[in-house]
Amino acid sequence: MNTEKSLFHHTSIPFAVIDQEKSFVDFSKQWLNTFGLDASIIGQNFFDSMPELPEELKLDINYCLEGIKHRSDSKRIVQENGNAVWYDWKVSLLNDDQNIAPNALIILEDVTHKRREEHLLEKSQQVARIGGWEIDLIKNTIYWSNMTKEIHEVPREYVPQLETGISFYKEGYSRDTITQLVNEGIELGNKWDTELQIVTAKGNILWVRAIGEPEMLNGKCVRIVGTFQDIDKRKKAQLQLLNTEESLKGTLENSSIGMALVARNGKFMDVNTSLCNSLGYTKDKLLSLTFQDITHPEDLEIDLRLLSELIKGKRSTYQIEKRYFNKDQQLVYVILTVTAARNIDGEISHFISQIVDISSRIKAEKKLKGLLELTTNQNNSLMNFAHIVSHNLRSHAANLTMISEFLTDESLDEDIRKDSLVMLGKASQGLNDTISHLNEVVQVKLETDQKLKSVQLRPLVHKVLVDIQALIEENKVIIDTDVPENIQVRGVMAYLESIILNLVTNAIKYKDLNKKTSLVSIKAVEKDETVVLSVSDNGLGIDLDKFGEKLFGMYKTFHGNEDARGIGLFITKNQIESMGGRITVSSQPGVGTTFEVTLLKNQQS
Template sequence: MTVDSAILQHAAIPFAVIDSESHIIDHSSKWVEMFGQGPHIIGKNFYEVMPGVPDELKLDITQCMEGEGHRSGTKRTVLESGDAKWYDWKVSPIKPQDGTKTNVLVIMEDVTHKRLEEELLAKSQQVARIGGWEVDLIKNSIYWSKITKEIHEVPDDFIPDLTTGISFYKEGHSRNTITKLVNDGIEMGKNWDTELQIVTAKGNNLWVRAIGEPEMVNGICVRIVGTFQDIDKRKKTQLQLLKSEESLKGTLDNSCIGMALVAMDGRFMDVNLSLCQSLGYTKNELLDLTFQDITHPEDLEIDLALLTELVKGRRSTYQIEKRYFDKDGQTVHVILTVTAARDIAGEISHFISQIVDISPRIKAEKKLKGLLELTTNQNNSLMNFAYIVSHNLRSHAANLTMISNFLMDESLDDEIRADSLELLGKASKSLNETISHLNEVVQVKLETGKKMRSVQLHDIVEKVLLDIHALIEENMVKVQTDIPKQLHVNGVMAYLESIMLNLVTNAIKYKDTKKSAPTLNISAKEQEDTVVIKVEDNGLGIDLDKFGTKLFGMYKTFHGNGDAKGIGLFITKNQIEAMGGKISVVSEPLIGTTFKVTLPKK
């Protein structure tokens, strides 16, 4: 055989020419491209340039050198680098025209990528259980691949025919369907792709996917080729899922609680009658909405957060108490339970929501709470009333007694007696007003806000100071007030009078007798939505480290005063809290005490 080197060098095939000494004397450009070599390999030993070639190739080259004919082969080899390569070769002897020793033409390709693809395809078919088949209508023969035979559970040497192949399909729907599909394919060239049941040679029922593609020549079917896949597990899972969905549909339609199928984006896919009745929508109206559309804004964030955890697989279900808006915009309280529904691939397809309407329960709880608050308020009101009667009237009685005793002094001149009579009249009037206020406490119902009203704080303080004017004078207390006349608080007049009376009389009662000038400062100012009242004295003070936790307790006294009953501050605190306010104290023994009362503004 002779070779024109100039022509072969540019051939689109990878080849090299080797002389009898195994030196490379020529090669194509494709050889250089495929094996990453250059022109410098001319004259070099082939086996040194290609150290990883299979021994089978070396043998074929030697036999060609010895005069044998064409040789070929395919072999996998492992290079020194550890890489595995597949080589495909053809070897032919070349006889030079001058009659010298025989050269060898080696045509070789690196087919590693191609073989890997073939192996992956074969493995994929094995894993996916996909076999091939072919019907030759000219020769009246059928070919089944190895996997197709495995699916039918027949031996490797089994030889099927068309009738036998169809007989494997389960009698009834499956066999009738494949018979029609095969006939339509032969007569009209129609392709098919169907899922049917077969009964294997071992009697096992199996779901398979059968695909057929007829080949037509001049309008006549000469061959049908196709694939055959074992889909038994997937099909049975699908059927079970379908059965579950049908069961869920029946449960949804017949459930006495609200149920809904919700899409990943929140759209209602299906709802039952119970949910429609709770929310006042028709089914079609709800199917046009998302759950976000009807969720109370304050509950949406937590609902979406839990739903995100469900999607990310951090939980399988969640339950919350939330609020919806019905068609009329009214709040509907529900207990919502959400579960993820998954498809055959294990991915979330939608959500199943169970919605229990607890609005009647919430209304009953609110009513019960209201009754409890009403009862509690009534009890507190009666207690406060009893304490107010005891304290306020006793203060008035003491004031009247002092004035009366003063009037009984026959040595008083007419001017002083006239002043005392005037004080007696004012004290009587003040007592009448107090009784009127106490009566108001009895009459006012304790429903929310009805007993509260705007009260001018300045007038209350002035009235209290006037009521105990004699007590102030007797104890020589220097009183200063700083209360704007326009300042109003939201409260109950009788309570406010009782609070100020108790704080002021306490400041007088517990003055420090060692101090020459007892002082009492009463001030008030606005602070945001409240009014802050301060009553400050320079009296005996209170050891808060010792008595702080007991200060506002009932029957708690701290200075050994025999007249003290230990209920004044208890009354005061309850009255302040009943009006939505609070009281605090700062005090040091022998320094003085400051009570701070915070009440809502007008």
């Protein structure tokens, strides 16, 4: 073999030469490589040596050996083992010498790989619904691929025009946009990649992705090549999602219920206006906090426990009533509902909290409770009152009836009738007293709304002691006072005087005759917002186990003392309570009694 021939053999083209007998005369190395053969095939029969080949190739070889100059084709064959193989071939007549029967030159390439890619590309374009197009600005022609036509819903034979291409775009935004993009592409060579709507030949409105790439030559656009993709389904889904997201966001934002997205560590990720309003924080401030920061410590434990159950999947949601602190550290009462939100892997990504502010409800409830208490108190007073009327007034009335019958009963002795007259006087006096006591009680009740004024205690105590000096001396009682000069209470002067008078005279009245000296001590001390006035004695004392609850009732006396009217403490208590205070007693029979009156302190500015 000469050099030339050797070089020829080393080309990357797989070729072979066969004679009239279809025996190998020559071949390139590439041929052997391609078909897995070795040099021993020389002189062998072509078809015997080669793998299965398309019938068309056999025919073309025969044609050429019979004198046809040139045949070429491309065919796919499914071999016995199931492999599909694409072959491209060129068969040429080698006729150097007219006298010798010609040989045939066969160039045979396995293009399966290349074909498959082309095939896949086409397929994928079909599946992805991507079409191609090209505008030649020099020839002023436009080309649409089949898919492009399909997307436009025009027949295969449709011939697009430069102007009509744009007129498929939906009037308005889409057409304006594409017009501008194409113009800019032609003038400036700008590429575009945009999503617009077209109206197909059948009138359907579709979303498409249009990509265009101008080719510039000497600053002038000569051609625009582009693709055209039907993205209607995706776009619509996307728009719908956007819509859903937006409406969800709108719901969240405009809800009158407080809503928050809370991270797993408790940090607020997003909050709506309603929640900001409830808590008094700005959105930015709230987003820098965790729910733990603003939860009442007593409510935190249960909240965290339920949250961990949520994380562990023991529950999918929970609802509790809890308290937050607002910006001003005031309590905000809420009903909290928490739901877990999961990411695409099903793991909890964050929590969705709904917070209903029930502060006003709780306030109303508390007010109602206060009202109920007040009503109950008033009801109790009324019961007491009813009892007084039914019992005390009735007893006088009964006496009067009985006595007046005696007066008219002539069968009775003159003495008895005389005594009866005396009794009649006593009975009517008793009735009078009771009525005036009732009046005092009613008076206190009527004046509860009277404005409270600042009253100095010390001069008041002094005045009372001067008033009853005679009584004190007569009973030889030692009075000890410890009332600081500047103590002021909020109250009604007349009530306070009556209260002190009552407590001190009681202490004197119930002194213990068995004791050498009778002591009464009057003290006043400030305690927080109040003033506690106490009157203690070393007198008889009261068995509180027996009489405790009746002590402040009307017409209750416990000592059988001559002067006991059973009215003083009842009125005292009413007066104290009408000034917002309270009275308590501690006592031990034989040791003494202490009354403690708690009054409102006058707040000095």
